[in-house]
Amino acid sequence: MRMSNSLRYKLNTATVSEKLIAVNVAVFLLFFLFRTLAFLFQFPGDFLLEWFVFPKELGEFLLKPWSIITYAFLHSGIWHILSNMLILYFSGIYFLNYFSGKKLLNFYFLGAIFGALVYMLSYNLFPAFSGLGRSYLLGASAAVMSVLVGIATHIPHMKIRLLLIGSIKFWWIAAFLVVLDIIQIPISNPGGHLAHLGGAAFGYVYARQLGKGNDFASGFEKILNWFGSLFNFSSSSSTTSGRSRRSNLKTVHRKKNTSAGTSYTSTRRNKKEEQEKIDAILDKISKSGYDSLSKQEKDYLFNAGKDN
DSSP: OOOHHHHHHHHHHHOOHHHHHHHHHHHHHHHHHHHHHHHTSSOOTTTTTTSSEEEOOHHHHHOOHHHHHHHGGGSHHHHHHHHHHHHHHHHHHHHTTTTTTHHHHHHHHHHHHHHHHHHHHHHHHHHGGOOOOOOOOOOOOHHHHHHHHHHHHHTTTTTEEETTTTEEEHHHHHHHHHHHHHHHTSOOOOHHHHHHHHHHHHHHHHHHHTTOOOOTTTHHHGGGGGGGTOOOOHHHHHHHHHHHHHHHHOOOOOOOOOHHHHHHHHHHHHHHHHHHHHHHHHHHHHHGGGGGGHHHHHHHHHHHHHOO
């Protein structure tokens, strides 16, 4: 029971970027388990994967339109997913200090979509790709680059301390990865690197527009309500959580004498103060992310959850 409560607590308090990482890792493990079974029983192991990767041909995409999203949760190997999830984790920490979880999902999903469109357009436009056979896009790199470049655009001069290097400005990191993608286009995986650049371009443009007060992707957030049960990112969800906690707080009152009435009033006051503190902590999470809480606040929220 204690382990179940602890796991539920971690899931409820995980940031949006941490939940995205969890989904990516879970999908990665499931597909590689399927590949292992395919190898052991000697049946084709890639036929399932082909339904979720993004194709370069428009006609094939129309047969599986969901692939423009699902490809961003698939990875070809350990290093592929490890590098993407590390970048997402560390950029997500800074991102959620300045933007909401919904905005992070906007950057992630729309960056993936824009990266996929750049990939398809490139394969059907540039002569370098003419004559090639079937080709597919997979990986979260375009989505991750959108998040990274987005927050780097918002806080370009924020200094980040890196091992063996020391302090370095945020925009330097983003610029280095963008240049690395450009350099590698004629060397290997050109379509993938172009998709990365598409995600990065979207992240830059979107962050610049947000800085001007223009949220052109606000309509997309309505679609993200589908993910409301998985991603606890909005202040409204925090308010709802506070209301649900408040409804679960019960006191028993037996009116025997004046002292009993005093005890009941005191209990009600204590419960009200406790709920106000919980609401303040939840508001802090919605504005600055779970990592902004102190150890005392995390412990208090966890203990309050167990009591309820």
